[in-house]
Amino acid sequence: MDSKKRSSTEAEGSKERGLVHVWQAGSCSVTPERLPGWGGKTVLQAALGVKHGVLLTEDGEVYSFGTLPWRSAPAEICPSSPILENALVGQYVVTVASGSFHSGAVTESGIVYMWGENSAGQCAVANQQYVPEPNPVSISDSETSSLLAVRILQLACGEEHTLALSISREIWAWGTGCQLGLITTSFPVTKPQKVEHLAGRVVLQVACGAFHSLALVQCLPSQDLKPVPERCNQCSQLLITMTDKEDHVIISDSHCCPLGVTLSESQAENQASTAISPSTETLDNQGEVFENTLVENDLPVATDTNVGNVQTTGGDAISSQQDTVGTTEISSARNVPLYPDTQAVNEYMQKLSDHSVRENSENGEKPVPSQPLVEEAVPNLHSPPTTSTSALNSLVVSCASAVGVRVAATYEAGALSLKKVMNFYSTAPCEPGTQAGSSSIGPEGLKDSREEQVKQESMQGKKSSSLVDIREEESEGGSRRLSLPGLLSQVSPRLLRKAARVKTRTVVLTPTYSGEADALLPSLRTEVWTWGKGKEGQLGHGDVLPRLQPLCVKCLDGKEVIYLEAGGYHSLALTAKSQVYSWGSNTFGQLGHYDFPTTVPRLAKVSSENGVWSVAAGQDYSLFLVDTEDFQPGLYYSGRQDPAEGDNLPESHSGTKTPVLLSCSKLGYISRVTAGKDSYLALVDKNVMGYIASLHELATTERRFYSKLSDIKSQILRPLLSLENLGTASTVQLLQEVASRFSKLCYLTGQHGASLSSFLHGIKEARSLVILKHASLFLDSYTEQVSSPVSCSISAGLFCQGEQLLNQKRLD
Numbered sequence: 001m002d003s004k005k006r007s008s009t010e011a012e013g014s015k016e017r018g019l020v021h022v023w024q025a026g027s028c029s030v031t032p033e034r035l036p037g038w039g040g041k042t043v044l045q046a047a048l049g050v051k052h053g054v055l056l057t058e059d060g061e062v063y064s065f066g067t068l069p070w071r072s073a074p075a076e077i078c079p080s081s082p083i084l085e086n087a088l089v090g091q092y093v094v095t096v097a098s099g100s101f102h103s104g105a106v107t108e109s110g111i112v113y114m115w116g117e118n119s120a121g122q123c124a125v126a127n128q129q130y131v132p133e134p135n136p137v138s139i140s141d142s143e144t145s146s147l148l149a150v151r152i153l154q155l156a157c158g159e160e161h162t163l164a165l166s167i168s169r170e171i172w173a174w175g176t177g178c179q180l181g182l183i184t185t186s187f188p189v190t191k192p193q194k195v196e197h198l199a200g201r202v203v204l205q206v207a208c209g210a211f212h213s214l215a216l217v218q219c220l221p222s223q224d225l226k227p228v229p230e231r232c233n234q235c236s237q238l239l240i241t242m243t244d245k246e247d248h249v250i251i252s253d254s255h256c257c258p259l260g261v262t263l264s265e266s267q268a269e270n271q272a273s274t275a276i277s278p279s280t281e282t283l284d285n286q287g288e289v290f291e292n293t294l295v296e297n298d299l300p301v302a303t304d305t306n307v308g309n310v311q312t313t314g315g316d317a318i319s320s321q322q323d324t325v326g327t328t329e330i331s332s333a334r335n336v337p338l339y340p341d342t343q344a345v346n347e348y349m350q351k352l353s354d355h356s357v358r359e360n361s362e363n364g365e366k367p368v369p370s371q372p373l374v375e376e377a378v379p380n381l382h383s384p385p386t387t388s389t390s391a392l393n394s395l396v397v398s399c400a401s402a403v404g405v406r407v408a409a410t411y412e413a414g415a416l417s418l419k420k421v422m423n424f425y426s427t428a429p430c431e432p433g434t435q436a437g438s439s440s441i442g443p444e445g446l447k448d449s450r451e452e453q454v455k456q457e458s459m460q461g462k463k464s465s466s467l468v469d470i471r472e473e474e475s476e477g478g479s480r481r482l483s484l485p486g487l488l489s490q491v492s493p494r495l496l497r498k499a500a501r502v503k504t505r506t507v508v509l510t511p512t513y514s515g516e517a518d519a520l521l522p523s524l525r526t527e528v529w530t531w532g533k534g535k536e537g538q539l540g541h542g543d544v545l546p547r548l549q550p551l552c553v554k555c556l557d558g559k560e561v562i563y564l565e566a567g568g569y570h571s572l573a574l575t576a577k578s579q580v581y582s583w584g585s586n587t588f589g590q591l592g593h594y595d596f597p598t599t600v601p602r603l604a605k606v607s608s609e610n611g612v613w614s615v616a617a618g619q620d621y622s623l624f625l626v627d628t629e630d631f632q633p634g635l636y637y638s639g640r641q642d643p644a645e646g647d648n649l650p651e652s653h654s655g656t657k658t659p660v661l662l663s664c665s666k667l668g669y670i671s672r673v674t675a676g677k678d679s680y681l682a683l684v685d686k687n688v689m690g691y692i693a694s695l696h697e698l699a700t701t702e703r704r705f706y707s708k709l710s711d712i713k714s715q716i717l718r719p720l721l722s723l724e725n726l727g728t729a730s731t732v733q734l735l736q737e738v739a740s741r742f743s744k745l746c747y748l749t750g751q752h753g754a755s756l757s758s759f760l761h762g763i764k765e766a767r768s769l770v771i772l773k774h775a776s777l778f779l780d781s782y783t784e785q786v787s788s789p790v791s792c793s794i795s796a797g798l799f800c801q802g803e804q805l806l807n808q809k810r811l812d
Contacts, residue, residue, distance in 0.1 A: 016686035018042035026642030028660045037081020047098035048676025060092035070130035087134040099157030110151025112137040120160035120176035121188025139192045158208035169202045171195040178548045179213045179532030197549040209566035212532030219525040521751035524560040528553045536569040537599030538584030562754045567617030576750040578611025580604040588655030590622045590639035618675030631697040633670045635662045699756035706753045709746040
């Protein structure tokens with residue numbers, strides 16, 4: 001008896017969830033209709049093409065509806081009601097997708113089935129116009145094992161191509177066109193191939209427009225982000241590696257050319273002026289000494305020491321230091337013979353120094369004294385820093401010693417002339433006993449090659465910098481009073497800002513990879529990559545050029561994108577802060593704004609008060625699902641508007657100026673929206689015993705809470721931590737500890753909000769909520785946040801200030 005009641009209750013509940021409502025695109029006033037001929041099965045997902053669609057039910061069955069010209073039976077070409085795909089019976093399907101004229105499904109075991117039009121190979125079948133029934137697609141990786149099938153998680157379909165996301169987070173593509181992202185000119189591609197350009201990256205989602213593709217990719221951890229060093233002229237391998245840590249710079253030259261090419265004299269000179277050979281261990285030790293000295297001394301004290309000449313050899317740049325007594329130490333990493341013409345280089349260095357002093361005197365400038373000023377004093381490179389040694393200058397000079405004469409070339413872009421830099425490397429009178437290794441090239445040859453190198457690197461540096469950075473470098477170059485002007489900002493900009501502050505642990509306001517949390521919750525550290533045709537600007541790179549391979553949309557870095565949608569010729573990106581960025585074709589206002597240019601992502605102006613938590617992109621329109629005050633989602637439409645019957649208007653279509661709120665409050669709680677060409681569809685849940693309303697209230701509250709926390713972090717914490725004078729060391733440390741805990745809690749809240757949005761798209765079983773299954777993950781973060789009374793009070797104060805700022809922002 002109990003089982004009968006339970007089954008009847010479940011059947012009754014299924015009729016109240018996953019209800020399908022359909023609108024005709026181009027009209028904002030038409031009341032939605034129920035899908036004709038559809039029964040009472042709960043629909044979890046729907047996908048729409050140009051004239052057809054597919055439905056995925058709760059029990060893993062797939063139904064097709066609309067115009068199906070690939071069907072063999074005449075009665076099935078235009079069915080009056082959705083028809084079951086019998087080829088998939090017995091296969092539990094977990095996700096479906098539709099292109100313009102074809103469809104796909106992924107089973108629980110990760111197998112892909114495709115059917116529909118196949119003129120461009122989009123169903124992965126060769127020499128066949130149509131694929132009438134779902135056909136399994138063989139995907140195998142020859143790099144691992146050609147016998148093992150690749151399991152697929154997600155599918156996306158365009159007009160002539162299909163993308164599949166594997167369980168190893170790699171993209172596989174087949175079909176026709178540059179939107180595949182494959183290195184090939186032979187089309188159609190009927191055997192799925194891996195998109196090698198994103199191999200090794202963690203891809204979270206893929207989306208397909210008509211002729212372009214999008215991918216949501218997880219950012220690389222900070223330790224994997226390496227600067228791009230110079231490369232060997234002969235073998236193109238990395239020549240110099242420089243890693244900018246927080247407190248020190250690790251410079252390494254471990255390159256040995258495998259080609260064994262003997263360098264000419266001019267190449268040897270270039271090698272001498274670009275190669276470096278410091279010891280990584282020595283630099284690490286210097287960084288540690290520098291960090292400890294800054295902690296112990298609030299204001300570093302300088303001593304009267306001097307810098308000797310920088311020695312160079314032909315194969316490597318060997319840095320040496322001459323102390324005040326005149327002792328010379330020379331270290332070499334390889335057995336390379338010294339060039340004999342030492343005296344010529346010394347005379348040329350002296351000539352440069354004298355000429356620089358003479359120019360300064362003619363221009364009314366004071367010559368550089370032979371004994372440095374106290375605040376400009378440089379410590380001995382080979383003597384360990386003491387409490388009376390300037391720690392900042394120790395770092396600067398140690399980095400200069402490691403870099404060698406390449407400093408003169410690298411930092412020319414910082415508005416420092418070559419002659420002034422070389423003046424720092426030579427003393428005014430050449431002291432007796434000084435030895436210098438040099439190349440066999442004469443003074444004039446040395447001058448020409450070095451000045452040519454300076455010109456090339458200067459232009460290269462300016463091309464890779466913004467005008468703001470160049471102007472800041474030029475303005476700061478004349479006012480710095482450090483041992484090597486311009487060097488510190490180039491080595492570590494953070495150290496320049498913190499030169500007068502106590503050294504404390506740096507706070508990362510965007511937490512790095514957190515292990516368990518990132519494995520269970522959506523990542524917010526994401527990038528957007530696009531490729532394919534871009535004639536409408538749908539790739540987001542600021543132009544209308546096509547891209548044969550994936551390219552990162554840089555202006556979306558740091559925006560915390562969690563979901564992507566691709567329309568016919570436009571793209572949408574949803575962020576964790578419930579904002580939407582849109583770009584591409586805006587003929588009918590489908591981007592939700594009229595800002596230009598539309599070739600770069602811009603914020604859609606959907607609702608000033610409520611955030612967006614789900615989006616859908618059609619052929620020439622967009623849908624935005626927003627939070628409301630009563631927690632019942634509201635649906636906004638933006639895009640093509642068809643003339644209504646009886647209107648004396650031309651047949652040409654118009655568009656919406658701003659997104660329009662549709663009247664659908666009586667339908668229930670919309671959980672998902674899907675867009676096609678001429679129609680769009682919504683899946684609606686009835687509020688059975690208040691359960692659905694409670695889920696939406698929880699998700700809405702979490703998303704709003706994260707939005708407030710993010711505003712506090714960006715408007716209060718970030719500016720506060722950038723201030724120069726924050727008080728004593730203990731005060732600064734306490735503030736940074738609070739900021740670190742606050743940032744972790746903020747990030748976890750954002751992840752949970754994104755997880756709840758995905759949860760509302762699915763089955764919506766309470767036992768599958770992450771906050772219930774992994775409660776310890778959240779309790780640990782909350783406990784850490786409130787463990788200290790001081791931290792708790794400061795956090796409460798920050799939240800109150802954030803509320804005041806947000807209220808003031810609304811009033812303004």
